[in-house]
Amino acid sequence: MKTNRAYITLTNTFSAHNYHSLPVVLTKGKGVWVWDVEGNKYLDMLSAYSALNQGHCHPTIIKALKTQAQRLTITSRAFHNDQLALFLKKLCTVTGYAKALPMNSGAEAVETAIKVARKWGYYKKKVKKNCAEIIVCKNNFHGRTTTIVGFSSERQYRDGFGPFMPGYTMIPYNNPAALERTINKNTIGFLVEPIQGEGGVIVPNKGYLKRCYDICKKNRVLFIADEIQTGLGRTGKFFACDYEKVRPDIVIIGKALSGGCYPISAILCDNHIMNVLHPGDHGSTFGGNPLASAIGSAALDVIIREKLAQRAYKLGNWFMNELKKIESPRIKEVRGKGLLIGLELKKKARKYCERLMEYGILAKETHETVVRFAPPLVITKKELQWALPRIKKVISG
Numbered sequence: 001m002k003t004n005r006a007y008i009t010l011t012n013t014f015s016a017h018n019y020h021s022l023p024v025v026l027t028k029g030k031g032v033w034v035w036d037v038e039g040n041k042y043l044d045m046l047s048a049y050s051a052l053n054q055g056h057c058h059p060t061i062i063k064a065l066k067t068q069a070q071r072l073t074i075t076s077r078a079f080h081n082d083q084l085a086l087f088l089k090k091l092c093t094v095t096g097y098a099k100a101l102p103m104n105s106g107a108e109a110v111e112t113a114i115k116v117a118r119k120w121g122y123y124k125k126k127v128k129k130n131c132a133e134i135i136v137c138k139n140n141f142h143g144r145t146t147t148i149v150g151f152s153s154e155r156q157y158r159d160g161f162g163p164f165m166p167g168y169t170m171i172p173y174n175n176p177a178a179l180e181r182t183i184n185k186n187t188i189g190f191l192v193e194p195i196q197g198e199g200g201v202i203v204p205n206k207g208y209l210k211r212c213y214d215i216c217k218k219n220r221v222l223f224i225a226d227e228i229q230t231g232l233g234r235t236g237k238f239f240a241c242d243y244e245k246v247r248p249d250i251v252i253i254g255k256a257l258s259g260g261c262y263p264i265s266a267i268l269c270d271n272h273i274m275n276v277l278h279p280g281d282h283g284s285t286f287g288g289n290p291l292a293s294a295i296g297s298a299a300l301d302v303i304i305r306e307k308l309a310q311r312a313y314k315l316g317n318w319f320m321n322e323l324k325k326i327e328s329p330r331i332k333e334v335r336g337k338g339l340l341i342g343l344e345l346k347k348k349a350r351k352y353c354e355r356l357m358e359y360g361i362l363a364k365e366t367h368e369t370v371v372r373f374a375p376p377l378v379i380t381k382k383e384l385q386w387a388l389p390r391i392k393k394v395i396s397g
């Protein structure tokens with residue numbers, strides 16, 4: 001089996017058809033570059049939806065993975081292991097939170113935040129039993145569990161998967177007045193993405209997060225930020241909320257927390273919130289295992305040591321300006337922050353992503369009409385300069 005086509009046919013035979021992948025079969029990755037089974041080389045401008053902020057197979061992370069994999073991989077939380085404490089201490093020190101709770105996938109961390117927020121609502125805010133409400137935003141993306149898709153506004157995410165969990169109210173994104181209006185005595189949390197990534201790289205107005213945070217504080221509602229895609233340097237700050245000096249009550253992270261080497265996610269919050277959990281309340285067999293912890297520690301080290309947030313800030317601003325210079329009647333808008341950039345077209349973006357692939361650039365459409373450019377943050381200006389004329393050619397050619 002040597003061709004892309006052969007692997008794709010085989011995949012289509014044995015895989016559920018829940019993805020519309022670009023027709024390329026990757027076999028190797030290094031930094032910002034990937035290779036397909038036919039030997040073609042591409043610039044990865046998706047980074048596995050921001051799981052690869054540190055780039056493919058970062059040597060520091062791979063080394064930690066190999067070393068730990070040969071020593072101890074999992075204990076379950078029935079026993080302690082010597083890697084978890086160090087990982088959580090590092091995570092809390094870097095982020096300034098008192099406690100962290102490790103999970104695996106992003107969706108699981110969102111579920112964890114919801115459980116913690118609800119329990120806080122009943123035991124601390126004293127909301128009436130089974131009446132807790134969480135406010136979410138239209139056009140959100142928080143994952144794929146039945147609870148989470150139940151509060152999605154995307155019809156396809158919901159269709160065929162009901163009945164759904166009660167206790168969620170949806171308001172428009174980027175609208176603090178709607179939040180203020182909607183909060184009632186049973187509201188315990190406001191779950192929000194600082195930038196809606198899957199929703200099409202939607203950047204809210206300046207001051208939006210701060211306004212919402214202040215409204216939450218005034219009403220004793222937990223401000224819960226889903227930074228799974230925007231966090232860990234992607235938008236040019238460690239957290240996207242840092243732009244407005246907002247310190248969420250609960251932060252949800254995942255994706256780049258492992259540098260793309262393992263599924264690792266977590267929630268962060270202070271003691272008065274995390275302490276509502278007691279032994280038996282919540283758990284995960286793989287969550288916080290020593291292999292994940294060693295990888296997570298290394299992945300954090302790389303973000304800090306290589307100043308990835310600062311890189312994303314500088315290179316992202318430059319790259320976005322260059323993209324804005326492309327003159328084409330097909331472009332509706334270029335927007336984003338740091339190296340999370342959306343180029344919105346007036347028509348469907350899929351065809352353009354397929355053309356970009358022919359020019360050696362892997363990007364994926366999101367929300368039909370948006371091409372997302374989110375390369376690994378280890379990318380250099382030279383590599384972005386390599387990509388620009390190719391993007392220009394595909395978009396305006």
Ligand SMILES: *Cc1c(COP(=O)(O)O)cnc(C)c1O
Pocket residue numbers: 049104105106107108110141142143144193197198226227228229230254255
């Ligand atoms: C990717 C993502 C998730 C879900 O993460 P999974 O690891 O796919 O479960 C949740 N929220 C946001 C903002 C994401 O980008």
